[in-house]
Amino acid sequence: SPRVIEALARLRPDQIGFYPPYAAATDAVAKYLDVTPDRVTLTNGLDEGIMSLAVAYLRPPAGGPVPEAIVPEPAFEIFRFDTAVAGGRLVQVPPRPDFTFALDEVLAAITPATRVVFLTNPNNPTGVSMPLEAIRVVAQHVPREAVVFVDEAYAEFAGASFIPELDSFPNVIVGRTFSKAFGLAGLRIGCLVGAPDTIDPIRRAVPVYS
Numbered sequence: 001s002p003r004v005i006e007a008l009a010r011l012r013p014d015q016i017g018f019y020p021p022y023a024a025a026t027d028a029v030a031k032y033l034d035v036t037p038d039r040v041t042l043t044n045g046l047d048e049g050i051m052s053l054a055v056a057y058l059r060p061p062a063g064g065p066v067p068e069a070i071v072p073e074p075a076f077e078i079f080r081f082d083t084a085v086a087g088g089r090l091v092q093v094p095p096r097p098d099f100t101f102a103l104d105e106v107l108a109a110i111t112p113a114t115r116v117v118f119l120t121n122p123n124n125p126t127g128v129s130m131p132l133e134a135i136r137v138v139a140q141h142v143p144r145e146a147v148v149f150v151d152e153a154y155a156e157f158a159g160a161s162f163i164p165e166l167d168s169f170p171n172v173i174v175g176r177t178f179s180k181a182f183g184l185a186g187l188r189i190g191c192l193v194g195a196p197d198t199i200d201p202i203r204r205a206v207p208v209y210s
Helices: 002-009 013-017 023-033 045-058 077-086 103-109 132-141 163-168 196-205
Strands: 040-044 068-072 089-093 114-120 147-151 172-177 189-193
Touching: 023 040, 023 189, 040 045, 040 196, 045 077, 045 114, 045 147, 045 172, 045 189, 045 196, 068 077, 068 103, 077 089, 089 103, 103 132, 114 132, 132 147, 132 163, 163 172, 172 196, 189 196
Parallel strands: 068 089, 068 114, 114 147, 147 172
Antiparallel strands: 040 189, 172 189
C-alpha cells in the first residue's frame, strides 16, 4: 500500500535506532480485532508466535510424559517443525478425501498427554474452512492443561473468526498475521490473541524486543 510506504518514510532516527515501546501498536491491533489490549501479544510474524507457543506448552517436564501436539493434515509445516524443536511428540491426523475437517479423527487422537491441538481456519493450503462448532468441540475435549491454537492467517478472506468467542473458551488461542491480507510479509507483524492467563506463558517465551 502507498500508505505503508509513506508511513515507513516518516520514521524518525530515534524510532529506528532505539528499542521500541509496543503499547501504541498493541492498542491499534486490539482495536482492529475488537479485543482488549491485555489479550494481544505482538510477535515477529505469526511464525514467532507459533514457536513461542510450542516452547511454552510442548517442552517435556523433568520426569514427566512427553507433551503431544495434534496436527490435522495438510497443515503449515511450521507446526511440525516447532513441535520437534520444543521436544514434543507429533500426532498427525490424515486428511479426509474431500479435505473437510476430520473432527471425529482429531477427537480420537486426544490423549491425557495432549498439550496443543493445531487448527487452521481456513486451511492452508486447501482453502477449506472448518465450522466454528468444530473448534468449540475440540476445545471442550482437550485436557485441562492443553490449548487449542487456531491459525487464522487467512481470516480476512474467509470472513469468519473465532476471536469473538474467546471469552467463552479461555483454552483457545487465535493467531493472526498482517502478512497476507495487508501485504506486509516483509515487516514481520503477527499476534496471538487469547485469555491473559493462557497467553502469559507464551509471552515469557517471546524474545525481548523481538
